[in-house]
Amino acid sequence: MGKNKLQRFQENKGFKNLYEPSFQEVYRKDYPLKGHWTQKVFKNNHPIVLELGCGKGEYTLALAEHHKRKNFIGIDIKGARLWRGAKTALEKKIENVAFIRTRIELIESFFAAGEVSEIWITFPDPQPKKEKKRLTSPGFLNRYLTFLQPDAIIHLKTDSRPLHDYTRQVVEEWEGMQLLEADTDIYGSGRQSTDPLIAVRTFYEEMFLAEGKPITYLKFSIKTGQGIATLQE
Numbered sequence: 709m710g711k712n713k714l715q716r717f718q719e720n721k722g723f724k725n726l727y728e729p730s731f732q733e734v735y736r737k738d739y740p741l742k743g744h745w746t747q748k749v750f751k752n753n754h755p756i757v758l759e760l761g762c763g764k765g766e767y768t769l770a771l772a773e774h775h776k777r778k779n780f781i782g783i784d785i786k787g788a789r790l791w792r793g794a795k796t797a798l799e800k801k802i803e804n805v806a807f808i809r810t811r812i813e814l815i816e817s818f819f820a821a822g823e824v825s826e827i828w829i830t831f832p833d834p835q836p837k838k839e840k841k842r843l844t845s846p847g848f849l850n851r852y853l854t855f856l857q858p859d860a861i862i863h864l865k866t867d868s869r870p871l872h873d874y875t876r877q878v879v880e881e882w883e884g885m886q887l888l889e890a891d892t893d894i895y896g897s898g899r900q901s902t903d904p905l906i907a908v909r910t911f912y913e914e915m916f917l918a919e920g921k922p923i924t925y926l927k928f929s930i931k932t933g934q935g936i937a938t939l940q941e
């Protein structure tokens with residue numbers, strides 16, 4: 709492992725806005741902050757928005773600066789990437805941001821029923837061969853349902869047309885979800901340059917744009933109280 713990475717892991721331990729529980733601490737167990745993020749971490753009663761697979765956290769930070777009356781939590785498994793986001797938040801004194809280092813498969817251990825109002829899923833691995841691993845598969849959506857508020861919003865930005873189409877199909881097949889927006893080329897569909905959807909870009913988004921790939925977007929609402937049991941996983 710590179711020296712730089714080890715240094716970052718060491719620094720991460722001192723960041724007050726980064727939470728890194730071990731697997732044993734959260735596997736089939738509630739994390740102590742479950743149900744208490746606004747009160748104990750953000751010390752306000754603003755809604756919580758998650759970014760799943762946030763990488764270096766640029767998008768979480770940009771959204772947090774844009775929406776001061778919301779709290780943002782970026783989640784990723786890679787500590788060296790999260791280091792960048794957590795450090796920038798501390799340097800810029802962005803108080804409405806936190807980061808969690810964990811596998812998204814364990815996300816139910818972190819949030820209580822109704823604790824989260826919105827989720828951004830930004831450029832996840834499309835997992836072409838393993839449907840169950842897609843972050844918008846019924847298995848993952850059922851996990852999110854355990855902690856989402858009624859009629860919560862989920863956003864998906866991806867360069868993968870198959871993942872976009874797959875997710876759209878999942879949304880359309882289940883009556884508990886409602887498609888609110890679908891765009892297969894957000895930079896080619898005449899949006900104003902000030903539209904936050906294109907004005908704020910993730911690290912991977914910049915890379916894919918430079919390669920000339922169209923960036924797609926889906927926005928849908930999801931009702932809590934009914935699982936996605938009707939769909940085949």
Ligand SMILES: C[S@@+](CC[C@H](N)C(=O)[O-])C[C@H]1O[C@@H](n2cnc3c(N)ncnc32)[C@H](O)[C@@H]1O
Pocket residue numbers: 760761762763764783784785786789810811812813830831832833910911912913
């Ligand atoms: C392609 S990168 C995108 C990063 C960022 N969203 C962006 O657009 O720049 C995917 C990220 O998801 C994270 N990731 C993938 N699967 C994960 C999982 N099961 N749990 C936590 N993080 C995951 C990876 O570590 C990586 O940082």
